[in-house]
Amino acid sequence: MSADPTLRREIxxxxxxxxxxYLRTLTMLAEAGVASVSSEELAxxxxxxxxxxxxxxxxxxxxxxxxVGYEVETLALxxxxxxxxxxxxxVAIVGMxxxxxxxxxxxxxxxxxxxxxxxxxxDPALIGEQVGDVTIRPSWDIEGCARELGIxxxxxxxxxxxxxxxxxxxxxxxxxxxxxxxxxxxxxxxGVEVRRVDLSTELQILAFHAQRRVGLPSxxxxxx
Amino acid sequence: MSADPTLRREIxxxxxxxxxxYLRTLTMLAEAGVASVSSEELAxxxxxxxxxxxxxxxxxxxxxxxxVGYEVETLALxxxxxxxxxxxxxVAIVGMxxxxxxxxxxxxxxxxxxxxxxxxxxDPALIGEQVGDVTIRPSWDIEGCARELGIxxxxxxxxxxxxxxxxxxxxxxxxxxxxxxxxxxxxxxxGVEVRRVDLSTELQILAFHAQRRVGLPSxxxxxx
DNA sequence: AGACGTTTGTGAAGCCATGCACAAAGCGAG
DNA sequence: CTCGCTTTGTGCATGGCTTCACAAACGTCT
Numbered sequence: 001m002s003a004d005p006t007l008r009r010e011i012x013x014x015x016x017x018x019x020x021x022y023l024r025t026l027t028m029l030a031e032a033g034v035a036s037v038s039s040e041e042l043a044x045x046x047x048x049x050x051x052x053x054x055x056x057x058x059x060x061x062x063x064x065x066x067x068v069g070y071e072v073e074t075l076a077l078x079x080x081x082x083x084x085x086x087x088x089x090x091v092a093i094v095g096m097x098x099x100x101x102x103x104x105x106x107x108x109x110x111x112x113x114x115x116x117x118x119x120x121x122x123d124p125a126l127i128g129e130q131v132g133d134v135t136i137r138p139s140w141d142i143e144g145c146a147r148e149l150g151i152x153x154x155x156x157x158x159x160x161x162x163x164x165x166x167x168x169x170x171x172x173x174x175x176x177x178x179x180x181x182x183x184x185x186x187x188x189x190x191g192v193e194v195r196r197v198d199l200s201t202e203l204q205i206l207a208f209h210a211q212r213r214v215g216l217p218s219x220x221x222x223x224x
Numbered sequence: 225m226s227a228d229p230t231l232r233r234e235i236x237x238x239x240x241x242x243x244x245x246y247l248r249t250l251t252m253l254a255e256a257g258v259a260s261v262s263s264e265e266l267a268x269x270x271x272x273x274x275x276x277x278x279x280x281x282x283x284x285x286x287x288x289x290x291x292v293g294y295e296v297e298t299l300a301l302x303x304x305x306x307x308x309x310x311x312x313x314x315v316a317i318v319g320m321x322x323x324x325x326x327x328x329x330x331x332x333x334x335x336x337x338x339x340x341x342x343x344x345x346x347d348p349a350l351i352g353e354q355v356g357d358v359t360i361r362p363s364w365d366i367e368g369c370a371r372e373l374g375i376x377x378x379x380x381x382x383x384x385x386x387x388x389x390x391x392x393x394x395x396x397x398x399x400x401x402x403x404x405x406x407x408x409x410x411x412x413x414x415g416v417e418v419r420r421v422d423l424s425t426e427l428q429i430l431a432f433h434a435q436r437r438v439g440l441p442s443x444x445x446x447x448x
Numbered sequence: 449a450g451a452c453g454t455t456t457g458t459g460a461a462g463c464c465a466t467g468c469a470c471a472a473a474g475c476g477a478g
Numbered sequence: 479c480t481c482g483c484t485t486t487g488t489g490c491a492t493g494g495c496t497t498c499a500c501a502a503a504c505g506t507c508t
Contacts, residue, residue, distance in 0.1 A: 011432075012464080012465075014464085014465060014466090015465095016429055016432050017425075017429060019428070019432075020422075020424065020425040020428040020429065021409070021425070023428070024407060024424075025409075038484090038485065038486090039485075039486070040485085045409070046409060047409045047411075049466080049467065050485095051466080051467055051468070051469090051488095052465090052466065052467075054485095054486065054487065054488085055465095055466085055467095055487085055488080057486095057487090058486090058487055058488075062486085062487070064485080064486050064487080065473090065474065065475090065485085065486075066472070066473040066474050066475090066484080066485050066486040066487080067473070067474040067475055067476095067483075067484045067485050067486075068474070068475070068484080068485070068486085069484095069485070069486085070486090082432070083428050083429075083431055083432045083435070084431045084432055084434060084435025084436075084438075085428065085431055087435075089427075089431050089434065091427070098325065098326035098329050098330065099326045099330070101322065101326070102322035102323045102325070102326040103423065105322050106322065106323070106423060112424075113428075113431060114424075114427055114431075152434050153427065153430050153431070153434060176433075176434060176437055177430040177431070177433055177434045178430075179423075179426055179427065179430060183248060185245070185249075185269070185270060185271045187271075191437070193430060193433040193434070195426050195429060195430060197421055197423075197426060198244075199327065199330060199403075199421075200244065200248075200336075200338075201241075201244040201245070202403050202419050202421060203313075203315070203337075203338055203377065203403065204243070204244040204247070204307050204309065204337075205240055205241060205244065205307075205419060206377050206401040206402075206403060206417060206419060207307055207308045207309055207313050207337060207338075207377070207401070208235075208240050208243075208306070208307045208308055209400075209401055209417040210308065210313065210376050210377060210400060210401045210417070211307070211308025211311075212308075213400055213415070236494075236495070237494095238494085238495060238496090239495095262454090262455065262456090263455075263456070264455085273496080273497070274455095275496080275497055275498070275499090276495090276496065276497075278455095278456065278457065278458085279457085279458080279495095279496080279497090281456095281457090282456090282457055282458070286456085286457070288455080288456050288457080289455085289456075289503085289504065289505090290454080290455050290456040290457080290502070290503040290504050290505090291453080291454045291455050291456075291503070291504040291505055291506095292454085292455070292456085292504065292505070293454095293455070293456085294456090
């Protein structure tokens with residue numbers, strides 16, 4: 001009653017991190033023609049507890065029907081809205097090495113709400129190359145053209161030493177969200193969101209767990 | 225006094241996730257010729273609070289000197305040991321599309337402790353291709369040769385529909401640690417560790433934060 | 449040798465996230 | 479209309495992680 005539906009409520013980070021999973025699963029259900037789903041079923045598909053799912057969704061509002069469940073289409077739309085995917089976000093990728101190329105041609109990229117509008121690299125051999133329907137521009141033009149292209153999200157796929165410089169240029173161009181694949185910690189002003197994805201960090205975490213297993217009775221633990 | 229140095233203590237997951245960052249920073253310091261570092265300095269480089277760093281390190285043992293700090297070489301070695309990077313881990317990559325190729329030729333891969341020993345794909349056009357010094361094998365041979373190659377960590381870079389099948393084959397071959405780049409939730413037996421890296425999830429989380437900014441006074445918040 | 453300044457290691461407190469358990473709410477059958 | 483079954487939404491308890499604050503420990507200087 002006192003809740004304003006247009007009010008942007010405070011959604012916990014942990015919840016936000018799970019919303020994309022829920023959305024993806026709901027999209028699959030919708031494509032399979034499923035019209036309604038219970039928290040128990042949906043939670044099982046995503047791999048979380050049903051109580052957690054319900055609490056997460058309660059942060060978006062009350063879109064379920066007691067005794068019935070959630071309407072798939074409706075819930076998917078609400079999550080889409082909550083994540084801000086009703087609009088298209090212009091994305092730029094900086095660093096067109098192996099990884100940059102792979103990201104640029106990644107099909108799942110365009111799935112929903114994201115649009116690659118610029119590619120950058122400072123290697124003269126790459127500048128001018130066409131990837132998809134976008135031409136690679138020189139990195140030193142970031143500040144020159146990023147703002148007028150309206151880039152909202154920057155993806156950094158450069159070697160580590162270049163990452164901070166590139167990051168500064170992006171921030172100066174008005175980019176407030178950065179996805180960093182380089183193995184380096186970025187320093188940014190307040191208000192800029194950075195997420196880091198690092199292959200070797202992930203491998204090292206896995207190595208830790210693999211090491212813990214050493215000496216354990218192998219088959220006994222694997223199958224429960 | 226009752227602590228056995230050879231005893232594998234319980235290290236919190238949150239701490240384990242930060243250890244690779246500490247290690248990378250320490251390695252850089254060592255290469256720069258720095259011999260000793262305080263928790264304050266190291267924490268600043270990594271982007272965490274000094275108290276957190278000290279508590280994290282306390283889980284490994286007591287390797288600092290009060291009033292002085294930590295010896296860079298020693299601490300790096302202890303973290304290396306804790307993460308299980310004193311030995312080499314044989315890694316297999318399944319799915320040699322754009323991403324798989326990028327991962328296979330990723331230089332940071334071999335940095336320390338990891339060794340790509342097998343590549344798999346089920347596309348006949350790719351089987352037999354040489355990437356680096358490893359030949360791509362057919363996916364249906366995973367169960368046949370993964371165990372004898374001693375693969376400890378599997379990297380899944382296939383399309384989503386194939387991920388679970390590949391995962392099952394890896395698990396059946398004795399792999400207990402899996403890094404999943406496919407946008408799908410994997411079901412595994414107890415004792416198998418799975419970590420997921422998904423580009424579109426990360427982008428959607430960034431979109432959420434970007435959306436929150438809409439309507440905010442742009443320059444006022446950016447610079448503090 | 450003793451006093452002083454510095455920095456670690458850690459108990460304690462606060463905070464956030466997860467899981468439990470149940471009242472409230474809807475639907476359908478009789 | 480009423481009863482009973484199902485499932486949501488949520489207060490509350492639990493557990494883990496982070497931050498604070500300080501005693502213990504070390505080097506140095508006099």
